[in-house]
Amino acid sequence: GAGVSQSPRYKVAKRGQDVALRCDPISGHVSLFWYQQALGQGPEFLTYFQNEAQLDKSGLPSDRFFAERPEGSVSTLKIQRTQQEDSAVYLCASSLFAQTSWKGYTFGSGTRLTVV
Amino acid sequence: GENVEQHPSTLSVQEGDSAVIKCTYSDSASNYFPWYKQELGKRPQLIIDIRSNVGEKKDQRIAVTLNKTAKHFSLHITETQPEDSAVYFCAASIIQGAQKLVFGQGTRLTINP
Numbered sequence: 001g002a003g004v005s006q007s008p009r010y011k012v013a014k015r016g017q018d019v020a021l022r023c024d025p026i027s028g029h030v031s032l033f034w035y036q037q038a039l040g041q042g043p044e045f046l047t048y049f050q051n052e053a054q055l056d057k058s059g060l061p062s063d064r065f066f067a068e069r070p071e072g073s074v075s076t077l078k079i080q081r082t083q084q085e086d087s088a089v090y091l092c093a094s095s096l097f098a099q100t101s102w103k104g105y106t107f108g109s110g111t112r113l114t115v116v
Numbered sequence: 117g118e119n120v121e122q123h124p125s126t127l128s129v130q131e132g133d134s135a136v137i138k139c140t141y142s143d144s145a146s147n148y149f150p151w152y153k154q155e156l157g158k159r160p161q162l163i164i165d166i167r168s169n170v171g172e173k174k175d176q177r178i179a180v181t182l183n184k185t186a187k188h189f190s191l192h193i194t195e196t197q198p199e200d201s202a203v204y205f206c207a208a209s210i211i212q213g214a215q216k217l218v219f220g221q222g223t224r225l226t227i228n229p
Contacts, residue, residue: 004159031215042122042205042219043160056216091159097215104150105217107159 002026004108006092012114013082021077021111025094032075033105034067035091043091049075050097082115089113118143120208122220130228135196137223139206140188146208149182149189150217155202163204164191167211196227 005024013019025032031050035043036059045059051072060067064082069075079086089112093105119142129135141149150165166173166180166189173180177196182189193200203224207217 033216035217040222042207042222043217045216045218048216059216095215104148104162104165105215107152107161109159 006108010112018080023075023092029094029096031095031097033093037089087115118218120220126224128226135193137191141208148209148211152205153202201227
């Protein structure tokens, strides 16, 4: 597609519910990132995939957060037993990384998760 | 790890005046510094970036300067227009490896007509 697509656009979850957020990166983009953006804050790194390999998950806040990208394209961020502090916008970004021609990220529009 | 501080948190300028937003970073290995503009409810959009092998870069009304010795970089917007009103984020990254971006806290820029 022309851009990074995320769904759903909005999600309201009851505390304790599991949620799954989807990211469709730009076709052919090797790198995929998830960020969490709390209200009024800058995005914070969660995890990074190079193709299907999850190379960095140092930003995942707890073991309730899990991400996958099984075929190296679409990615899913899953949050189990959601809590109120999980309320945020979850941004996905992709990039076509090459040593000499990296152009930076393209972000999706995000999924706004509200836990009630 | 890397830490990025951004100032000011809010900035209000008259239309036509210039706006300057400043960021400092902690990791001397960082070599890529993008700036993103985010309008309410929208995705962050890259407006300009600079790599550590240059000190300044301009694109029409927008410029970024980098001082590697002092570990700070700044965004300059000249001849501001109402459509420049948004939240601006600076970030720092190391190009090699994971390309993880560390963002500043953001600056809400308001252009007053």
